Amino acid sequence: MTPPQLVVHRDKELMAQAAAARLITRIVDAQAARGHASVVLTGGRNGNGLLAALAAAPARDAVDWARLDLWWGDERFLPEGDPERNVTQAREALLDAVPLDPARVHAMPASDGPYGKDVDEAAAAYAAELAAAAGPEDHGRVPAFDVLMLGVGPDTHVASLFPELPAVRETERSVVGVHGAPKPPPVRVSLTLPAIRAAREVWLLAAGEDKAEAAAIALSGAGEIQAPAAGAYGRSRTLWLLDAAAASQLPRALYPPASA
Ligand SMILES: O=C(O)C(O)[C@@H](O)[C@H](O)[C@H](O)COP(=O)(O)O
Known part of the structure; x- marks a missing residue:
């Protein structure tokens, strides 16, 4: 497990802008090194705020959008085009404004797609798509994503890994259907912790006072079944990107840094 590194920004706007700049750099570096890059997007306000900041950043043109694979960490199992779907929100925030290769945009299935209402079939299909994209160098059934982002x-x-629910306990499958999620809608598709941990870098985004307790719990040695964010880490880096409000309850040993 890579120990988490913390970066705390003044407010959520600055956090989104700084994270967008960081993401541009990471994608450009990966494309320079290997010719392509892969990023896993998250739903929620923090993830969409980052995408909107990226859309507004002049440096976004440094990215070769046609050589970027996009995946999702989770999806709300709703019909195609539903405004509550994570992919719909990502398209509005950024994806429609940049020249992506549609074949590299790996949206999770919709509830009116080829698997109909069967969310478990839909999850299995996404797992197969991930497995097909994984190469021998990835050492597993999931590609070693360059950056995987998660809202907390x-x-x-x-x-869509909620405390104590079966999805967070999954150790075999890379993608699962989620039933009875406490955050609406109740039916979702989600990567599992083992799939998340295939990423080179995992970035956790948390802004606002309502995230302060969650950040403090996850960063204080909680177990991953009770606190799923505690089980989200990358192969080479785990980065928590917070605003000051979300960092306000962190144990003093973690933040502010000892020298401050
Ligand atoms: O589909 C979703 O709802 C998510 O992907 C979910 O995991 C989200 O990222 C967090 O609930 C944080 O959401 P906020 O950034 O809006 O607080």
Whole structure:
């Protein structure tokens, strides 16, 4: 497990802008090194705020959008085009404004797609799509994503892995259908913790006072079944990007830094 590094920004606007700048740099570096990059997007206000900041950043043109694979950490299992779907919101915030290769935009299935209302079939299909994209160098059934982003919920959920529910206990499958999620809608598709941990870098985004307790719990040694965010880490880096409000209850040993 890579120990979390913390970056605390003054407010959520600055956090979104700084994270967008960081993401541009990370994508450009990966494309320079390997010719392509892969990023996993998250739903929620913090993730969409980052995408909107990226859309407004002049440096966004440094990214070769046609050589970027986009995946999702979770999806609300709703009909195609539903405004509550994470992919719909990501399209509005950024994706429609940049020249992506549609074949590299790996949206999770919708509830009116080929698997109909069967969310478990839809999850299995997404797992197969991930497995097909994984190469021998990835050492697993999921590509080693360059960056995987996760919004942190006030109850410490990440993706659609909620405390104590079966999805957070999954150790075999890379993608699962989620039933009875406490955050609406109740039916969702989610990457599991093992799939999340295939990423090179995992970035957790938390802004606002309602995230302060969750951040403090997840960063204080809680177990991943009770606090799913505690189980989200990357192969080479785990980064918590917070605003001051979300960092306000962190143990003093973590923040502010000892020298401050
Ligand atoms: O589909 C979703 O709802 C999510 O992906 C979810 O995990 C989200 O990222 C968190 O609930 C944080 O959401 P906020 O950034 O809006 O607080």
